Amino acid sequence: MTEQMYRVALASRPTGAPEADNFSYESAAIPTPGEGEVLVRVHYMSLDPYMRGRMDDAKSYAAPVPIGGTMEGGGVGEVIASNSPHFAPGDFAFGMFGWATHAVQPANMMRKIDPNQMPITTALGVLGMPGFTGWYGLTELGRPKAGETLVVAAATGPVGSMVGQVARLAGLRTVGIAGGADKCKLATDTFGFDACLDHRAYPDAKALRADLKQACPDGVDIYFENVGGKVLEAVMPLMNPHGRIPICGMISWYNAGGLGAGASDPGLSAPGLWRTILVNFLSVNGFIISNHFDRYPEFLGQIAPKIASGEIRYVEDIAEGLENAPQAFMSMLGGGNMGKQIVKVL
Amino acid sequence: MTEQMYRVALASRPTGAPEADNFSYESAAIPTPGEGEVLVRVHYMSLDPYMRGRMDDAKSYAAPVPIGGTMEGGGVGEVIASNSPHFAPGDFAFGMFGWATHAVQPANMMRKIDPNQMPITTALGVLGMPGFTGWYGLTELGRPKAGETLVVAAATGPVGSMVGQVARLAGLRTVGIAGGADKCKLATDTFGFDACLDHRAYPDAKALRADLKQACPDGVDIYFENVGGKVLEAVMPLMNPHGRIPICGMISWYNAGGLGAGASDPGLSAPGLWRTILVNFLSVNGFIISNHFDRYPEFLGQIAPKIASGEIRYVEDIAEGLENAPQAFMSMLGGGNMGKQIVKVL
Structure with a gap:
């Protein structure tokens, strides 16, 4: 494949609040999935406060994003190529795809989503x-x-x-x-x-x-x-x-x-x-x-019906375009969002 | 009864480390037990760091000792008069008798001790x-x-x-x-x-x-x-x-x-x-x-045999005389004791 993808990389580590030049918007070749891996076209990505922590190199529960590395984060997308029996093109999945239009991930690190049951964005917020x-x-x-x-x-x-x-x-x-x-x-x-x-x-x-x-x-x-x-x-x-x-x-x-x-x-x-x-x-x-994913099915079983019934409600704030993710992220850290902050990538 | 007893009262609140003049050693008439109450002659009293907190009037889990009030604390002693069917003269008991030679307490606030099973001082430390x-x-x-x-x-x-x-x-x-x-x-x-x-x-x-x-x-x-x-x-x-x-x-x-x-x-x-x-x-x-006294029997059942067998050991540091309790207390707060600090009152 020679088609291009886009990603947001960490250009430099912020001191205090992140600024635009801590990020760089870059193009790259779309990667090819290896054995057991899946290529996904990301539709929506999540923005979460924890990502600010990954921009530092202080000791934390997760390794920092390296300078030049793709910003980390969860997303939902459509499988466009698969070397795994567990996913077929056209399937929707949640995974840690990063701030990117495309991503290759091991199939066992992804979770299948049924887009007919609930809007796929809910996998990033209320049900994510x-x-x-x-x-x-x-x-x-x-x-x-x-x-x-x-x-x-x-x-x-x-x-x-x-x-x-x-x-x-x-x-x-x-x-x-x-x-x-x-x-x-x-x-x-x-x-x-x-x-x-x-x-x-x-x-x-x-x-x-x-x-x-x-x-x-x-x-x-x-x-x-x-x-x-x-x-x-x-x-x-x-x-x-x-x-x-x-x-x-x-x-x-x-x-x-x-x-x-x-x-x-x-x-x-x-x-x-x-x-x-x-x-x-x-x-x-x-x-x-992430230490308690064994409880996820129990959560889903309890909460999904309450969302369907309207007992539990959710609000999403959706920014348009991967290139605007840094601005949306900085705004969110300052409280500028109203409800769960999501970026529409596709 | 006209016999005299002695007690250590809080004379003033310390700022920082307590000093001798924060305490006063006083005599008083021995009180008479009312209905359901017991008069005890205290043999040993306990000194514990928490007592420093009771000398302040800051919000804490317990009310402060009032100025002029007897310093609080646990002790073990012998019943010398009883208006309760649960205690007879000659019985030994643990209770919150305060820094005093004698104390009247409701019988239901005291715990009987068998002096033949274990030295009575252990009720203040290792088994207390x-x-x-x-x-x-x-x-x-x-x-x-x-x-x-x-x-x-x-x-x-x-x-x-x-x-x-x-x-x-x-x-x-x-x-x-x-x-x-x-x-x-x-x-x-x-x-x-x-x-x-x-x-x-x-x-x-x-x-x-x-x-x-x-x-x-x-x-x-x-x-x-x-x-x-x-x-x-x-x-x-x-x-x-x-x-x-x-x-x-x-x-x-x-x-x-x-x-x-x-x-x-x-x-x-x-x-x-x-x-x-x-x-x-x-x-x-x-x-x-004190919020978990329901577990005390379980503690006693597990630990008392290990003390008898020597698997668990204890060390006590016994000061002589109620009048020396303030000095022993101040020394303990500075780390001057070696093992559980106790005062021999009788």
């Missing part, structure tokens, strides 16, 4: 890694009980909206935090949060905490941690005894010098945090969903 | 709250697996020595940290730790971490947190993925301005700690043993 992350973290590490209170930030994102809706269905009071009045309206009107606070309306953690306390009159039993920073500082002192804090990410700190920057509130210094964990008997658990 | 704390935290929250590596500080204290011995019997490599060469020798020779580091020999967390890394060639799977400070800073970067950190206390921070002081290593600032928890999928759990 983000939705699964929210469901697993809440269910397994949050251990929700009816009558309790949950707080989650990025409440309209694909993780936060799953967390909030699953918690609401389990009988919890759900309080979201989001950036801007529009997102807060989306959180309450579409995702059914009992309340949502606009973190941009508060100058600091202390001010946010005061209103959060009003919104959580019985304290906070589960804080699903996916942003860090000001929200974490605001929530910690409100945690009830035996509270649970699943941690799946800290987007607000991803840009802050490799997460090394100090919290602004001295009471939330390291000893302050540890003391809070101790005296409230908190359970704080970091996790990454 | 500290030993139970170590066993529960390690077993339930540490989830030890043979071949893993455990680190615990205050390794010769009643909590740390239980943690280390139970972990060793479960097939773990056990590395202790203690203050001084004598304690390190006690840790390896008496309590069977594979290695013990003297934290006083290191100027900072970084230096301690370097040797700890040598002592833990396969990393650290369980860090039983009972001291905080320099040791915590040293250990955190050595934690293996899926590591567990049970937290039962942070003695090194108790004196540091209500635990609000910052860690010295900026990498261990709040975002740094949270990032470590996230990227290593750590499980961090604060606990207080």
Whole structure:
């Protein structure tokens, strides 16, 4: 094949927030699948906060993207050539195809998708890694009980909206935090949060905490941690005894010098945090969903019917064109998206 | 009764390390037990780091000792008068008798002890709250697996020595940290730790971490947190993925301005700690043993025979006289004790 493909490569490592020149949009020859491999034409790709971490070379759960390497990420696409008995041209699949129009992947690293059952974009959000992350973290590490209170930030994102809706269905009071009045309206009107606070309306953690306390009159039993920073500082002192804090990410700190920057509130210094964990008997658990794929069928079995019935809703924000992926990504890290951020590649 | 008793009261709240004038030694009339109550003559009382926390009025799991109130604490003593069918004069019992020669307590708040089975002092240490704390935290929250590596500080204290011995019997490599060469020798020779580091020999967390890394060639799977400070800073970067950190206390921070002081290593600032928890999928759990008394019979059933057989050993450091309790307490907070600190009251 001599047809060209396109990809977005990591041109340089960002310091702080990524900028356009950290990325390069390049053409390349479409690769040929080897034995057991499949060639896919990517239709949609996912943009997720964790990708910011892959741009650094600090120690993390995954190896960094090398300079010049294709940016990593999940996508859904159509099989156009296959050297595996498990896939035929015309099949749709989810895989880690990267920021690219085409990708070759081992068949055993891909998951087949039925485009007639659900829009294929759902494999990137509500029924994909983000939705699964929210469901697993809440269910397994949050251990929700009816009558309790949950707080989650990025409440309209694909993780936060799953967390909030699953918690609401389990009988919890759900309080979201989001950036801007529009997102807060989306959180309450579409995702059914009992309340949502606009973190941009508060100058600091202390001010946010005061209103959060009003919104959580019985304290906070589960804080699903996916942003860090000001929200974490605001929530910690409100945690009830035996509270649970699943941690799946800290987007607000991803840009802050490799997460090394100090919290602004001295009471939330390291000893302050540890003391809070101790005296409230908190359970704080970091996790990454890729260690728990064995639970995916259970997630799908529980959640897919609730999406079909409308009990669980989802919102997608779709940017057009692979060449616009860096801009969409930078915008998302700044909260510019409304719902799950996806890029339409094809 | 007109006979006099003696007690140690909280005269004033300490700022930083407690000093002699924070305590007052006072006489009082021996109280008379009401319906369902028992009068006890205290033989031995326990000194524990948590008592430092009760001297502050900061929010904690327990109400502070009021100014002028008797210092709280557990003790073992002999019943000398009883208005309960459950206790008779001559019985021995454990209870929260405070820093006092005599105490009246409701019978249902006391636990009978058989002085013929085990020395009564063991009810304060190896078979009491500290030993139970170590066993529960390690077993339930540490989830030890043979071949893993455990680190615990205050390794010769009643909590740390239980943690280390139970972990060793479960097939773990056990590395202790203690203050001084004598304690390190006690840790390896008496309590069977594979290695013990003297934290006083290191100027900072970084230096301690370097040797700890040598002592833990396969990393650290369980860090039983009972001291905080320099040791915590040293250990955190050595934690293996899926590591567990049970937290039962942070003695090194108790004196540091209500635990609000910052860690010295900026990498261990709040975002740094949270990032470590996230990227290593750590499980961090604060606990207080009084929430888990339902497990006490199981603890006793497992550990008492191992003490009788010599598989688990204990060391006690007994000060003489209630009037010397403040001095023994201040010394213990500075690491001056060797083994479980007890005061012989009678």
